[in-house]
Amino acid sequence: xxxxxxxxxxxxxxxxxAFEHALYLALANRCQLNLLHVHDPRADAQWDxxxxxxxxxxxxxxxxxxxxxxxxxxxxxxxxxxVEIRDIETGDGLTRFLADHCPDLIVMASHGRxxxxxxxxxSVSTDVARETIIPTLILGPLAxxxxxxxxxxxxxxSVLVPVDHAPxxxxxVPHLKSLLESVDVGIDFLHVGPVxxxxxxxxxxxxxxxxxxxxxxxxxxxxxxxxxxxxxxxxARRDLLDLVRGSTTDRVVREVTCPVLALPTxxxxxISL
Numbered sequence: 012x013x014x015x016x017x018x019x020x021x022x023x024x025x026x027x028x029a030f031e032h033a034l035y036l037a038l039a040n041r042c043q044l045n046l047l048h049v050h051d052p053r054a055d056a057q058w059d060x061x062x063x064x065x066x067x068x069x070x071x072x073x074x075x076x077x078x079x080x081x082x083x084x085x086x087x088x089x090x091x092x093x094v095e096i097r098d099i100e101t102g103d104g105l106t107r108f109l110a111d112h113c114p115d116l117i118v119m120a121s122h123g124r125x126x127x128x129x130x131x132x133x134s135v136s137t138d139v140a141r142e143t144i145i146p147t148l149i150l151g152p153l154a155x156x157x158x159x160x161x162x163x164x165x166x167x168x169s170v171l172v173p174v175d176h177a178p179x180x181x182x183x184v185p186h187l188k189s190l191l192e193s194v195d196v197g198i199d200f201l202h203v204g205p206v207x208x209x210x211x212x213x214x215x216x217x218x219x220x221x222x223x224x225x226x227x228x229x230x231x232x233x234x235x236x237x238x239x240x241x242x243x244x245x246x247a248r249r250d251l252l253d254l255v256r257g258s259t260t261d262r263v264v265r266e267v268t269c270p271v272l273a274l275p276t277x278x279x280x281x282i283s284l
Contacts, residue, residue, distance in 0.1 A: 013040040017114040019047045019105050022060045026120040028156040030062040032148060032270070033118035034089075035158045035165065038073070041088035045114065049104035052097040061093045071163030109145060117147040121264050147273045151264040154271075157239045170198045171238035173231050174220060176208050178244045183274050184210055184218070187242060199238070203230045228262045235267050245273045 018033035020026045030046075037044035046061050065083060068074040074086060084090055098104030109117065150156065157167045170191065174180040180200075187198060200210060200220045204227075210218040223230060235241050245260045264271050 013042050013115040015043045015045065015112070015114040016040075016116045016118060017045045017047055017109060017112070018062075019049070019117070019119045020062060021101070022048065022057070023120070023122075025122060025152065027062070028154075028158075028160065029118055029120040029148075029150045031067065031160055031163070032150065032156065032158050034062075034064065034067060035163060036116065036118065036148075037089045037091075038087055038163075042115075043090040043092065045112070046091065046093045047096060047105065047108060048094070049096045049098050049101045051099055056095045058093060058095075064091050067163075070161065073163070114145060117145050119147065119149060121149050121151045148270055149264050149273060150270045151267060153266060153268050155239075155269055157270065165194070167194055167196050167239045169238050170196055170240045170242055171231075171235050172198060172200050172242045174200055174202050174208055174210065174244070175204070180208060180244050181210055183242070183244050185213060186274065188213065196239070201231075201234055203227045228259060228266075231259075231263055232266050232268075235263075235269055238269050240270055240272060241267055242272045242274065 013036065016033055016037050018030055020030060033044060044064075046064075048057070048061065050057065065074060065078060065080060068083065068087065069076060069078065074082060078086070094108070096104040096108050098107070158165060170187075172180075172183075172187065191198065200218060202208065202220050202222050203225060204222070205224070207220040207222045210220055212218050223234070225233075231241075241263065243260050243263065260271070260273055264273075
């Protein structure tokens with residue numbers, strides 16, 4: 012069960028869908044939701060620019076039109092907190108907060124920077140996921156949301172899980188089952204390459220892993236067109252090679268048409284949701 016969700020926001024319009032996903036998941040788990048913003052220590056706080064929780068819940072029909080801020084916790088069971096983090100570097104401020112507070116899940120948007128801009132301003136979303144070792148739901152620039160903005164309804168029809176031999180995917184299986192146990196959704200394990208890894212269910216029986224040939228990222232992007240969510244085990248590391256060409260997860264986040272749930276691992280040990 013998720014106890015705490017963190018949603019970093021830069022107040023951009025691109026982050027609205029990520030906020031709505033974070034709010035939906037907080038409601039589903041009746042847990043704490045921290046809305047985080049990093050700003051220059053010399054600048055004034057901007058509390059009025061935070062995502063509007065009460066207005067969104069009213070639009071979704073979960074709060075009365077005359078509800079007060081204190082009614083949010085009473086009616087919905089979620090504890091929403093707005094947090095201003097003072098730091099010149101966005102990634103450093105977020106990483107420090109997340110390391111200190113250890114949420115169970117991060118939900119954030121990615122603006123999908125490429126090329127030279129990766130060197131000047133690397134993708135905060137995938138860097139945070141990799142460096143903090145926390146499961147992270149990322150909505151890239153082309154992602155179709157699976158939470159309806161107007162109604163708050165869930166539209167999660169299929170989940171694509173690309174698997175390879177490294178990082179070892181077996182540990183992600185029970186966490187996926189736990190995460191999706193309340194949702195009637197198909198899970199499609201996919202391996203791009205000649206020899207697929209062996210996956211077992213909770214009873215030791217083999218799981219079906221679909222195998223396909225082709226260029227890894229282009230093939231994944233093509234297969235993800237019909238998916239509602241891509242779940243990717245992600246190695247918890249960042250090196251020069253990642254910065255030069257981008258990791259597979261970075262490229263998928265930038266170009267995929269659905270949200271990506273990155274499940275970082277340390278060696279072969281998966282991170283529990």
